[in-house]
Every structure is written in C-alpha cells, then in structure tokens.
Amino acid sequence: MKVVERHRYNGDEIFETRSLSFVPFSYSEEGAESMMKIIRTQLTPDLLTKKYRKENETNPMYGHCYHSTQALFYLLDPHELVPMSGVDYRGDTHWWLYDDRGVIYDTTADQYYSVGQVPPHDTGKKTAWYGWKQRPHQRTLKLMMKVLDSCNIEYCYEIITPQTGPLTEFFV
Numbered sequence: 001m002k003v004v005e006r007h008r009y010n011g012d013e014i015f016e017t018r019s020l021s022f023v024p025f026s027y028s029e030e031g032a033e034s035m036m037k038i039i040r041t042q043l044t045p046d047l048l049t050k051k052y053r054k055e056n057e058t059n060p061m062y063g064h065c066y067h068s069t070q071a072l073f074y075l076l077d078p079h080e081l082v083p084m085s086g087v088d089y090r091g092d093t094h095w096w097l098y099d100d101r102g103v104i105y106d107t108t109a110d111q112y113y114s115v116g117q118v119p120p121h122d123t124g125k126k127t128a129w130y131g132w133k134q135r136p137h138q139r140t141l142k143l144m145m146k147v148l149d150s151c152n153i154e155y156c157y158e159i160i161t162p163q164t165g166p167l168t169e170f171f172v
Helices: 029-041 050-056 065-075 138-150
Strands: 002-010 013-022 082-087 093-098 155-161 165-171
Touching: 002 138, 013 138, 029 065, 029 138, 065 082, 065 093, 065 138, 138 155
Parallel strands: none
Antiparallel strands: 002 013, 013 155, 082 093, 155 165
C-alpha cells in the first residue's frame, strides 16, 4: 500500500491531512507509458486554474503538465524518476519526469507538437515540486482518484483533522 499525504498548515502546525492510500502501479517503461495514456483520458478543465482554461479549449493538454506529472510520479511504484522542468517558448514552466536511463515521460508533450513546437526538454533541470514542503497539490490528488476510478482500483481517501480524527471514504 502506498500513502500520499497533503498536509495543510497554520504556521508550522498541521491542521488537516488529506491522505490517499492505494496499491501503486508497477514501474517499467511500458507501464509508465500506459499510465500516461490513462492520465491523459482523465485531464479535464476543472483541474485547471483560470489562467490555462482559454488556451486549453483548443489545446486540451495545455495547463495540465504539473498535476499530470506529479500524479504519474506518485501512482507508480518506488522508482528512479526525477521531476524536471524547463521554460517553454511562451515563457511558461513545463514539467515532465526523467529516469536514470535517460527516458523522458512527458504526459502532456502533445500540447507542443499540436501547435508546431517542441517541449523544452533540452533546457530542463531537476526541479523540486512546487509548494511548501513539496506537498502534492490537491489537483494532483483529484486526478489520481479519477485515474484509480477509471481503472477500477480500490483506494481510501481520508481527511484527518486533529479535532475530529479521520473522515474516511473507501472507493472501489
């Protein structure tokens, strides 16, 4: 069982933890490619901030790179995948994963190819996840649950607060 947690803080104190528990997918090049295909089918405008929604109407992969990359990272078994980012032709930061054999896993690369551009892999650098303490984004957790649902994989999603204890939902 793998557990991915997102803590919410008041100063340095955790006041809420969102916890997603599931059996991860095995890591292999083929497995990662299959998982990327599944992730792509679950990318919807509700996962985007307003900044990305207009262009996403004509370029459906646009704006999804961060949460789809983070979801792929967490959905796979322990592995040697490294988060990478680079600045693209628009000046936006693009995200993907890279493994120790030099394989690039870019779930949303089509956002570039569909407009005659290439992803900024050649300028990419190893990059820590955004956010305080590199916690997973809520959009990432939502996408992961959509992927697990689409694969009929059981998982447990809990929202835990020190005052109330766990509020647990089990999904099949």
